[in-house]
Amino acid sequence: MTSYVREEPDTYNGVSAPQYNVLSYTWGNFLDPTEIAISVNGVDWPIPAIRKGHFTADTFKTAIARAASGVRYRCDWLWVDIACIPQKHENETEMARDLRGQEIGRQVDIFRRAQEAFAWLSHMKTSELCGSQPFINIEDFLDYANQGVSIRGAEDANSYLNMCENKFRLFETWMSKFLSHPWLSSLWTLQEMILRQDAWVLFDDGLFVLYHGDKVTPWTFSQIKTDVYCLRSISKGRHIEILENAEDVAVSGNFKSHKGCANRMRKRFEKLLEVQILKGLDASKVTIPNTAYSAARHRNATELVDRIFGIVQIYEISCNPDPAGEDETAKLHALEDEFGAKLIAKSSLLSQIFIHSSEEPPRRTWLITQKCIVDNFWESVFLSENIVNELGSLKFLDETRNIQLHGKAWYLDTFFESKDDHLFKSYPGSPEQYLGLMLDYHISKEVLGQVVDYFDGRENMLQAVQRLHKYYGKPSRIALLGSGSEPRLPVVTYVGLVLAPLDNIKGNAEWIRIGLVRWIEIYTTDHSPPHYHLPGYSDFQCVIT
Structure with missing residues (x-):
């Protein structure tokens, strides 16, 4: 292999x-200077040697050759970081x-700009994921689970639930192993x-190929994200009702061991989904990178500054x-400060679409850090055309x-006086218990005595507003940040920043x-003025610490 500047x-x-x-x-956490590194011509920096248990020079060469050969595009050129980015060493020049x-x-x-990208999960073979058992997609599980509507008796229900358990176990086994890779x-x-x-x-033994019906295709992370959406759908109760019905039929017969099986399976789905989310597999594309920035706190970095770089x-x-x-x-x-300032200059809206997730006050209340959370609600804004x-x-x-x-x-306080039911209700794609106000965790803990992700009712949200007013002694404000909408749909999603006053200083x-605060306005005519559901807004200027 030869590298060209x-x-x-x-x-x-x-x-x-x-x-x-x-x-x-990945290789940064697996350095071992006693091992033999791959040979690269044309570089004046030492190529890192890697621990044999992670990968060897020979398996590295095989992965390089496989990536260069491509799936749809064969290339004579391949970008590999250790051969294309000068590595640190004692005698390096400025x-x-x-x-x-x-x-x-x-x-x-x-x-x-790359024709194709390859993610190499070294020291692991596809054959190790599921052994001699077949690979089961989440789609395979759902296809079979949805057949439960035709169950006629306890024997049918027993066979159906046993097969569901078997299919889910196979999916759970190989997915858990996959998620464990460095x-x-x-x-x-x-x-x-x-x-x-x-x-x-x-993988070390080639591309990961999954089968579903007549489809036979190598796996990509876009397909993994589909798995995450399916698991999220199940965790919210969809498809589970079919299992619950089968459970009732089985238990009503002589198959008492199935009692509670649907709920147990849902908890296992939720646990698997939680790991996928922690790994960032549900992170959106570059359109809303805050989801990835949030997921970054669960990833390993060799140096502290790599948290940003x-x-x-x-x-x-x-x-x-x-x-x-x-x-x-x-x-x-x-x-962090430099990044925050540049993000504000690039997109003031994006710079504030997050919730502080730590119960300790942040260094700067306006600054996004990796101790933030971003849920799938924001896609309704940033994936909009307008x-x-x-x-x-x-x-x-x-x-x-x-x-x-x-x-x-x-x-x-006056903002929430609106009686329009559409403003703070859940809608498809939003959190199930969505109600408009979302407090940073340290504020929620300090003012309400507990962290509240989503308020479970309008009255509870209004009580929180009253407690905020009492706590700060002066009225807080909602500054309008941005909105998103789709052409020809009378629905606009809005986001506002909640600000509380400090004592005046000189x-x-x-x-x-x-x-x-996030809310949805549904317009009945094209001539409806913006925010006609809400009281009048005013011009506002302040400094945020």
């Missing part, structure tokens, strides 16, 4: 813009350090997975490769590290962010 603008060894594939794998920063900053472009624990591979959700999954490329944002700070924590904080940034302005203040907001706002009103 990029010549401007995009030429390698005299070839302009060559077509190439890309290989994603030019090499600059080149490393440039190449890391080009990750989005590199992965997007590739799904690395922070850098999370970014690469988001950039290329069409990446083929490659290893994920911000999906935002198409580059940060200072040498941040200021006396230690790793200070450097991380400097990077996304509108409703803020007048959101500006980062260098001297204080605060931000200045200007826009439309309501008083928090006449400068400072505020803190305490959460979000």
Whole structure:
């Protein structure tokens, strides 16, 4: 294998813009200088040697050859990080350090432009996932589970439930093994997975191929995401009612052991779904990268600053490769602040679509960190065709590290006086218990005495608003952030930022962010004014700490 340095603008060894594939794998936590590293010509940095139990030079060569051969596109060129990004070493030059920063900053472009992407799960074979048993897709399970509507008696119900258990166990077994691979624990591979959700999954014995009906195709992460959606649907009770009906029929006969089996199976589905979500397998595409940024806290990074470097490329944002700070924590904080400021400049709406998930107050209330949560509600805004940034302005203040907001706002208590039932109701694709107000966890814990993800009723939400008013002594505000809608549909999804006042300091009103409000307006005519369900808003300006 030979590596060629990029010549401007995009030429390698005299070839302009060559077509190439890309290989994603994990190795940073498996270094072993006593092992033999793969040989690469054309580099002036040491190629890292990897622990034999993770992969050998020979298995690495095999994976490289397989990725280069492609599935639909065979390429003479392959992008592999250790051969294309200068690795750190004692005698490296300043030019090499600059080149490393440039190449890391080009990750989005590199992965997007690749003909095909491959995710190599080294030291694991497909044959190890399920042994001699057949692979069962979640679709296979659901196809069979939905046949339960034709059950006629206890014997049928018993056979049906036993087969459901067997199919689910097979799916659960191989999926759990798949989820345990280190590739799904690395922070850098999370970014690469988001950039290329069409990446083929490659094991040591080749591509992972699944069968469903007449479909025979190698597996990609887009298909895995479909599995996540199916599991989420089951966890919310869909399809389970068929199992529950079969359970009742079986138990009414002589098969008492099936009592509670549907609920037990649902809990196992929920447990599997929880692991998939922790691994970031439900993270959205680059359209709303906050889901990936949230998932990053569950991934491993070799260095603390990689918490930023290893994920911000999906935002198409580059940060200072040498941040200021006396230690790793200070450097991380400097990077977080830099990233937050650049995200505000890029998209003020995106910069605030999150909830602080820690019960401890954050360093800066406005700043998104990896201790945040982002659920699937936000896709209804960011995957819409018509996304509108409703803020007048959101500006980062260098001297204080605060931000200045200007826009439309309501008083928090009068905002919730609306009697329109559509504003805060659940709808398809949103959390089942959705009601408008979402408080940052540290605020919810401090003011309400407990963390509340979703309010389970309008009255409870109104009581929380009253307690917020009493706690801060002055009325809080809702600043309109943005909206999303689809053409020809009379439904608009809105998001607002909830702000609480601090004591005035020399006449400068400072505020803190305490959460979000989200609501849905359904319009009866094309001439309905925006927010006609709500009281009038006012012009608002403040500094958020």
